[in-house]
Amino acid sequence: MKNKTADILFCAALGLMLVICFAGLRRSHGFSFYENRSLAPRPAVTAAALWDGSFGEGLEDWLTDRAPWRETMLRCRTAVDLALRRPVVNDIVPRGDMLLAFNEYDRDSNTEKLEKNTLKRAKRTIRLARAVEGYGGQYLCAVLPNQGSYYADSYPSYLNDLSRFRETVLPLFRAQMEKGGVSYLDVGKVAESEGHPDIYSSRTDHHYSMQGALGTWEAIVAALRAEGVDISFDDAYTLKTVPNPYLGSRNRKLMGLRYNDEKLQAVVFDTPVAFERFNNGKQAEPTLYKQLRDSTSPVDYSFYMGGDIGEVVLKTHRPEKPTVLIYGESYVNALETFAFVSCDEFRSVDPRHYKDMTLAAYIKKYQPDIVIGLTDYTMLDQTTGAGDPFGETK
Amino acid sequence: MVFASTAFLLYFLPVLLAVYFIVPRRYRALRNAVLLIFSLIFYGYGSAKYLLLMLFSVTANYFGGLGAGLCKTRAARRTSLILAVIAGLGSLGYFKYAGFFSETAHALLPGVPVLSVALPIGISFFTFQGISYVADVYRGNAAPQKNPFYVALYISLFPQLIAGPIVRYTQIEREITDRRETLHDFSAGIQRFIFGLAKKMILAGAAGEIADAVFGTTPSTSLAWLGALAYTAQIYFDFSAYSDMAIGLGRIFGFRFAENFNYPYIARTVTDFWRRWHISLSSWFRDYVYIPLGGSRVSKGRHILNLLIVWSLTGLWHGAAWNFILWGLWFGVILIAEKYLWGSRLAARPVLGNIITMLVVVFGWVLFRADTVGDAIRYLSAMFGVGAAADNGQSVYYLLEYLPEWILFILCALPLRDVLRKRLENTASPFARKAAVWGPKAAAILLLFLSYIKLSTGSFNPFIYFRF
Numbered sequence: 001m002k003n004k005t006a007d008i009l010f011c012a013a014l015g016l017m018l019v020i021c022f023a024g025l026r027r028s029h030g031f032s033f034y035e036n037r038s039l040a041p042r043p044a045v046t047a048a049a050l051w052d053g054s055f056g057e058g059l060e061d062w063l064t065d066r067a068p069w070r071e072t073m074l075r076c077r078t079a080v081d082l083a084l085r086r087p088v089v090n091d092i093v094p095r096g097d098m099l100l101a102f103n104e105y106d107r108d109s110n111t112e113k114l115e116k117n118t119l120k121r122a123k124r125t126i127r128l129a130r131a132v133e134g135y136g137g138q139y140l141c142a143v144l145p146n147q148g149s150y151y152a153d154s155y156p157s158y159l160n161d162l163s164r165f166r167e168t169v170l171p172l173f174r175a176q177m178e179k180g181g182v183s184y185l186d187v188g189k190v191a192e193s194e195g196h197p198d199i200y201s202s203r204t205d206h207h208y209s210m211q212g213a214l215g216t217w218e219a220i221v222a223a224l225r226a227e228g229v230d231i232s233f234d235d236a237y238t239l240k241t242v243p244n245p246y247l248g249s250r251n252r253k254l255m256g257l258r259y260n261d262e263k264l265q266a267v268v269f270d271t272p273v274a275f276e277r278f279n280n281g282k283q284a285e286p287t288l289y290k291q292l293r294d295s296t297s298p299v300d301y302s303f304y305m306g307g308d309i310g311e312v313v314l315k316t317h318r319p320e321k322p323t324v325l326i327y328g329e330s331y332v333n334a335l336e337t338f339a340f341v342s343c344d345e346f347r348s349v350d351p352r353h354y355k356d357m358t359l360a361a362y363i364k365k366y367q368p369d370i371v372i373g374l375t376d377y378t379m380l381d382q383t384t385g386a387g388d389p390f391g392e393t394k
Numbered sequence: 395m396v397f398a399s400t401a402f403l404l405y406f407l408p409v410l411l412a413v414y415f416i417v418p419r420r421y422r423a424l425r426n427a428v429l430l431i432f433s434l435i436f437y438g439y440g441s442a443k444y445l446l447l448m449l450f451s452v453t454a455n456y457f458g459g460l461g462a463g464l465c466k467t468r469a470a471r472r473t474s475l476i477l478a479v480i481a482g483l484g485s486l487g488y489f490k491y492a493g494f495f496s497e498t499a500h501a502l503l504p505g506v507p508v509l510s511v512a513l514p515i516g517i518s519f520f521t522f523q524g525i526s527y528v529a530d531v532y533r534g535n536a537a538p539q540k541n542p543f544y545v546a547l548y549i550s551l552f553p554q555l556i557a558g559p560i561v562r563y564t565q566i567e568r569e570i571t572d573r574r575e576t577l578h579d580f581s582a583g584i585q586r587f588i589f590g591l592a593k594k595m596i597l598a599g600a601a602g603e604i605a606d607a608v609f610g611t612t613p614s615t616s617l618a619w620l621g622a623l624a625y626t627a628q629i630y631f632d633f634s635a636y637s638d639m640a641i642g643l644g645r646i647f648g649f650r651f652a653e654n655f656n657y658p659y660i661a662r663t664v665t666d667f668w669r670r671w672h673i674s675l676s677s678w679f680r681d682y683v684y685i686p687l688g689g690s691r692v693s694k695g696r697h698i699l700n701l702l703i704v705w706s707l708t709g710l711w712h713g714a715a716w717n718f719i720l721w722g723l724w725f726g727v728i729l730i731a732e733k734y735l736w737g738s739r740l741a742a743r744p745v746l747g748n749i750i751t752m753l754v755v756v757f758g759w760v761l762f763r764a765d766t767v768g769d770a771i772r773y774l775s776a777m778f779g780v781g782a783a784a785d786n787g788q789s790v791y792y793l794l795e796y797l798p799e800w801i802l803f804i805l806c807a808l809p810l811r812d813v814l815r816k817r818l819e820n821t822a823s824p825f826a827r828k829a830a831v832w833g834p835k836a837a838a839i840l841l842l843f844l845s846y847i848k849l850s851t852g853s854f855n856p857f858i859y860f861r862f
Binding site for chain 2: 002003004006007008009010011013014017018021022050051052053056059060063064067068069070073074076077080084086087088105106109157158159160
């Protein structure tokens with residue numbers, strides 16, 4: 001129906017929307033914190049790119065990544081999806097105060113491929129253990145449940161809780177370790193024996209909690225001592241709660257919109273142990289936790305050790321203690337904030353970020369007394385990073 | 395460039411509107427020049443090299459039209475038409491079908507090399523538009539356009555350039571030189587565009603996420619049905635969205651494009667479905683292929699042959715693969731059966747007719763969506779439990795995850811909006827009349843906001859019909 005006033009007001013409203021839209025145009029820093037990814041780069045204007053259309057494609061990606069109010073829109077979208085009570089929002093499965101990962105249905109559908117990759121990783125682990133034993137060291141393979149595995153019962157029945165993955169991979173890997181004579185510790189079993197306490201795993205982050213990290217280290221020390229290794233973890237400590245709101249990785253994917261009262265914790269020893277710290281070979285501040293500006297800004301798991309770093313060395317200069325290398329993904333970060341007190345020299349290598357040499361070459365070079373491979377269940381079929389200690393995967 | 399993109403919505407369209415409407419209405423040629431230049435930028439944005447193909451199409455059809463309309467002898471006019479058709483179908487044949495035919499030939503004669511030719515966006519649409527122009531001039535339905543820039547504008551006009559609707563020259567012949575842009579048309583055009591945009595971003599996008607995920611796996615029976623239904627929703631909301639946007643954009647600039655969809659999923663028969671689906675293509679084939687072949691005014695056997703020819707060509711137009719031809723023939727056979735066997739009985743039972751029609755359509759879309767005939771057969775078999783994977787909960791997930799969208803798929807496939815609008819407009823209540831005026835505008839603003847949320851937070855999302 002024709003109505004001139006309505007048409008004018010409608011067009012004016014659209015014009016206003018456009019103005020508001022461009023008022024939200026900001027200079028971008030090239031990184032999206034909540035998505036944890038780099039934004040698309042600006043495409044170069046070249047004759048070839050214009051000719052074949054790649055400029056247009058690149059420009060669209062660049063513009064979309066820098067669309068006005070994009071972060072606000074991401075919040076809106078997430079809020080709408082949460083309000084609609086979708087089972088999965090931004091790849092997260094919200095279940096009460098628990099935030100779990102969405103697992104693709106084909107993640108564990110190819111059993112043959114899972115077994116093949118698990119066997120490959122197991123063989124490499126055995127080779128690495130032999131190399132460590134070759135110079136007189138002790139190797140321990142420690143596997144732990146990731147958050148989704150720890151709370152697998154919380155998944156609704158129609159979502160993939162990776163039970164088939166675990167049923168395929170874990171027994172196979174364990175059997176290979178036993179067959180190869182490699183010391184093997186399943187931290188999940190230890191937790192089961194303690195009644196599967198909730199405090200061991202975060203509810204809003206894919207890592208374990210500080211209690212989980214402590215329990216893991218205690219289990220590792222016990223396993224090593226059972227092998228006759230002289231290592232201990234008996235320094236008195238208290239757990240200090242970090243007052244800042246904790247932005248777990250799951251909640252980060254939800255733009256921090258899911259309320260939770262989880263807090264990070266830090267280990268404070270009654271008698272502090274002095275140490276030197278080296279990051280990627282360079283001396284760094286002897287700190288174990290990220291320095292927080294205030295007690296109100298959100299803090300994430302990178303609070304521990306400052307996040308993922310290729311190589312961290314903590315030296316306590318106590319030669320009576322063993323030298324230890326622990327390699328794996330970011331689970332190591334929380335653990336090393338206290339585990340170093342058991343050691344003369346504590347090395348951690350994150351093979352996803354450390355590129356100077358292969359893990360095997362690193363071990364050969366430093367020959368630590370103890371080498372610990374720490375990984376979560378879902379990584380046992382991965383043949384890159386920690387699953388490729390000899391640099392064989394192309 | 396696509397309509398549902400940041401580049402188009404935030405930059406291209408506002409700049410075009412500003413430049414176009416700054417030019418006073420009396421300078422029609424200048425406004426047309428602005429439209430032509432922006433249309434070429436719109437097309438060249440995807441790849442500048444295809445602008446050459448566009449220029450070739452414009453040149454061939456311009457001279458074809460002149461020859462078909464101005465040559466003195468019938469034979470010369472006919473020759474002009476044939477040459478223009480050869481130029482159009484020749485380029486379409488090379489860019490779209492060379493790979494397919496060489497692949498087929500290679501399968502029969504392994505010595506034949508397989509060609510790999512990139513498909514220029516929208517070539518099927520602008521080729522058919524060009525052919526219809528020359529054919530209409532040849533038939534005397536339109537006067538030959540002597541200004542080559544107007545032929546260029548007709549063929550490259552950006553709203554319908556790459557995904558239709560197929561606009562006949564006779565429909566916009568007068569509007570090219572003598573049209574009137576009004577505030578009401580501008581407002582109504584933008585509303586139509588926004589409704590199309592929302593359809594694309596909110597409905598087609600969600601349906602596509604489901605369909606893409608399901609068609610990429612070996613599904614369980616329930617999942618196979620869910621995927622087929624999702625694709626049924628996707629292709630309708632995607633394609634009709636593009637038509638809505640094209641019609642809306644055309645209206646902003648004073649062009650009236652014919653409707654391309656009329657709620658096809660409420661059809662009672664497959665014949666009815668094809669009167670409601672991609673109307674511009676169906677009528678193109680009717681006017682330029684079916685009727686010249688003799689239409690239905692021939693023997694029964696010849697009529698059946700005509701229908702099979704038209705529908706295999708319709709299938710081939712949609713894609714250079716055997717499954718598209720099979721898809722066309724599937725509808726051809728059903729239409730023949732409706733014509734000669736059960737059509738009238740089906741039309742008399744609306745609910746049953748709609749269910750059977752939708753089953754035919756859904757099976758057809760499986761043929762259409764599958765990459766190969768083998769994939770289509772495997773998928774259809776899975777729908778009937780043959781070779782299906784075990785149920786792993788995925789169908790429940792897709793049902794619950796997209797529950798709001800599933801509800802909207804059903805509601806938006808029904809003509810509820812039209813019914814509501816008519817009721818509001820025909821009632822005497824002042825409130826209802828105000829609602830009829832303000833309701834669509836308020837809805838458009840809300841939908842624009844929701845679409846922008848999707849657009850600014852989603853990844854690049856090309857339209858399905860671009861491959862045609």
